[in-house]
Amino acid sequence: MFKFTAILTLLWLPNILMNWDKLDGFFPWRHQLTMYSGLLGLGYMSLTILLAMRFRWVEKLTKGLDKGYQLHKKLGIGATISLFCHWLIVKSGPWLVETGILSKPNRGPRPEIDGINWHLIAEQVGDISFKLFLIFVIISLVQAISYKKFKFTHKLGAILMLAGIFHTVFLLDWNISAIPMNIAIASISAAGIWCSWLSLSGKIGRNNKANGTVKDVKTYSVGTDPNTVVRFSISLDSTINYKEGQFAYLDFHDGESPHPFSILNFNTEKQLIEFGVKDLGDYTHELVNNLKAGQKVTVEGGYGAFQIPNCETQVWVGAGIGIVPFISRLYWLADKAETTSDKLKEVHLFYCVSSEQEAFFHKEILAIIQHLDFIKLHLVNTKNGECLDSDRVMNTVECKNFDICFCGPQQFGNMLKAGLGTSGISENRFRTEFFKMR
DSSP states (O other): OHHHHHHHHHHHHHHHHTTGGGOOSHHHHHHHHHHHHHHHHHHHHHHHHHHTTOOHHHHHHHTSHHHHHHHHHHHHHHHHHHHHHHHHHHHHHHHHHHTTSSOOOOOOOOOOBTTBOHHHHHHHHHHHHHHHHHHHHHHHHOTTSOHHHHHHHHTHHHHHHHHHHHHHHTTOOOSGGGHHHHHHHHHHHHHHHHHHHHHHTTOTTGGGEEEEEEEEEEEEOSTTSOOOEEEEEEEESSOOOOOTTOEEEEEOSSSSOOEEEEEEEEETTTTEEEEEEEOOSHHHHHHHHHOOTTOEEEEEEEEOOOOOOSOSEEEEEEEGGGGHHHHHHHHHHHHTHHHHGGGOSEEEEEEEESSGGGOTTHHHHHHHGGGOTTEEEEEEEGGGTOOOOHHHHHHHOSOSOOEEEEESOHHHHHHHHHHHHHTTOOGGGEEEOOOOOO
């Protein structure tokens, strides 16, 4: 984000430097800062919507779709700040003139095309779209608003992007000093229009999708409690790009937006992809309790870059349903044992559960690792007073040169990362995914 901001700033600077002798008062500076804040706001918005398209080449640049969505959120906040400053700068002129502090500059009549004052219309569109953008951002950031409503209102982002481009194009400076900035705006606008069209036409991720049918639905519960986890497979009509540890978006065509879930295993020969989903909210509650074999579903993926690192000694931590991507790794290692086992000398897999009854995948893991003698499984049972912290990790692993991969609650991950950092494990060796997509 910093590099992108620096590039936009450098492209704006010629307009300042070549007009330095004309910057002799409030209104010339106001104009330049208006252009700069608008350029940043439009640039951030364009990059934000580009990240939302789920292009594979973009995912590679951001080192995972989850990391891309983290940047997407930061850029959205950056766009809000920039556009708010842009609006304040624009309004500062009329406010100061109304109070009598400054005199209104004489700019002459505004140009018209076919009798239409497009300059005035662009200003009005900008003012209205900015206010709608603030509402849009609030909806996006408030976690209490349901995922379904969040995804629906997020479609409005494409319309606001187009409104921002319209506002910008009719208010550009047309002179030599503004050429670098205008080239940037043209490129940003082209990308924004393209991505907005893909969003509004429902073509996001279209090249990464495969249709399928739900098979082998199995539910897990603790005692007489309602179902807690559902495990199911999907028979695909065509293949998807997949690497162990990735996730995919599932669309059950039930009126809900596609939701991301970790892939438990993918049998490429049978085109059979498996998932394990826990009841963690309204949508997953319905899924865990009502999913039936035979349902049609569209799978979009795989996404993410949560693959096995290169270090010979590793620590894997799966908390609750966070064990799923590690099971996919185990299946992959079992399939590729002859060619990959020599690269891994020791892997400590910590499976953290609230109770032994909630270790739904314990037996499955034991079955997979029968022929993977370098995998050491540690079941951490909270009910028995056990807990996983940095001290336990450091005392368990003899070699202190290791990478750690974590999947589970973010607060737990942050605590573990901080503790390991204190013990001398660099934060760059702590790998995790951010499944909080908003």
